[in-house]
Amino acid sequence: MSEKARPAWVQTTIITVASMLLAFVVAAVIMVVSDAEVAAKWAYFFSRPGDALGASWDKIATTFYAMWYGSMGNWVNITNTTAEATPLIAAGLAVAIAFRAGLFNIGAQGQAMVGALAAAFVGFTVKGLPIFLHLPLVILVGLITGAIWGGIVGVLKARTGAHEVILTIMMNYIAGSLLAYLMMQKAFQAPGRNDPISPVLEWTATMPRLAGTRLHLGFFIALLAAFIVWWLLERTKFGVQLKAVGLNPNAAAVSGASVSNITIITMALAGAFAGLGGVMMVSAPQLLTGTPTQMTGTIIGTLGFDAITVALLGRSRPLGVVLAGLLFGALKASRRTMITMAGTPDKLTDLIQALIVLFVAAPAFVVAILPFLRERKPKSAPRSAAKAAQA
Numbered sequence: 001m002s003e004k005a006r007p008a009w010v011q012t013t014i015i016t017v018a019s020m021l022l023a024f025v026v027a028a029v030i031m032v033v034s035d036a037e038v039a040a041k042w043a044y045f046f047s048r049p050g051d052a053l054g055a056s057w058d059k060i061a062t063t064f065y066a067m068w069y070g071s072m073g074n075w076v077n078i079t080n081t082t083a084e085a086t087p088l089i090a091a092g093l094a095v096a097i098a099f100r101a102g103l104f105n106i107g108a109q110g111q112a113m114v115g116a117l118a119a120a121f122v123g124f125t126v127k128g129l130p131i132f133l134h135l136p137l138v139i140l141v142g143l144i145t146g147a148i149w150g151g152i153v154g155v156l157k158a159r160t161g162a163h164e165v166i167l168t169i170m171m172n173y174i175a176g177s178l179l180a181y182l183m184m185q186k187a188f189q190a191p192g193r194n195d196p197i198s199p200v201l202e203w204t205a206t207m208p209r210l211a212g213t214r215l216h217l218g219f220f221i222a223l224l225a226a227f228i229v230w231w232l233l234e235r236t237k238f239g240v241q242l243k244a245v246g247l248n249p250n251a252a253a254v255s256g257a258s259v260s261n262i263t264i265i266t267m268a269l270a271g272a273f274a275g276l277g278g279v280m281m282v283s284a285p286q287l288l289t290g291t292p293t294q295m296t297g298t299i300i301g302t303l304g305f306d307a308i309t310v311a312l313l314g315r316s317r318p319l320g321v322v323l324a325g326l327l328f329g330a331l332k333a334s335r336r337t338m339i340t341m342a343g344t345p346d347k348l349t350d351l352i353q354a355l356i357v358l359f360v361a362a363p364a365f366v367v368a369i370l371p372f373l374r375e376r377k378p379k380s381a382p383r384s385a386a387k388a389a390q391a
Helices: 008-034 036-042 049-072 075-100 108-125 131-160 164-182 217-235 237-247 249-254 259-283 303-313 318-333 335-342 347-360 363-369 385-390
Strands: 197-200 294-296
Touching (some): 008 036, 008 049, 008 347, 049 335, 075 108, 075 237, 075 303, 108 164, 108 294, 108 303, 131 164, 217 259, 217 318, 237 259, 303 347, 318 335, 318 347, 335 347, 347 363
């Protein structure tokens, strides 16, 4: 009997899960080593091994429990996770769809900035519209602005052959400078203030939320966006051509696909989804009290760069991006409880994210560390003597 090889998606899933577990194991070791009290007990390991092992276990268990409780411990904390995950999912899709076309979109940061800036401007300047008109307008403006910013990169790459990595990095700098400049103009500043803080967005421009929680409409919009990307990639002719360009642009061109048009459209779509992530940052309630948001020069944070890690962990698949976004959203939501319950620096979540990406990006390294993950080559069935003679 011949041994069947694992399906590719099964092997990929196994290695991804193993990468995450490895990341948490390494983080646990660093957690113990970096804690002065726990590390001091290891100096007397040979005389009192129980103290060192017990202190280490307490530190690790308390920290991981704090992470779980802060992200999943109760309904309110679960909604904190969804709120943190929402912009990550949207921006992660921006990087993922570009990956599928063979493009490395590092520009999600700048695309999110301009999308958030334009959406916020419409949010606090347009007054008197009902929410069913104002909120869609805010979202549409953010999508279009992000699409334009990403489309510029697509046009330059398609027409001049410039590398998208260089282009997107430069566009990030331009977006950051543009944001810093505009936020110091009176039109973008709150009345009576000279710092880069915009007026409060009209409540009709913000995402409706479930009372007493941070679960808001934006989370479901992000899930809808993931479904749209899946449908686009798997159920449309454009999606087939996009993936063909990602695999082999020369072969795709021979088959009749317009590589330049697909590049432009893909980068515009990527920019639109990154812009949607920026919209989620400025239109979603930031606190359980539903405090309206204001555009600031730093509200985007590192969203665009976090989106790269989400897309990598999600293997550039829409479902994978959703799950990766929820995981990283849970890590971000648990920062406060890690400090209050375990006395662990919240930067540990950044370390875990970095380790996950490190291991996910190097599957051969993970398999080398865990050789039992190595896929066995299928054994061919023995051929009969007659078939052997015919061969």
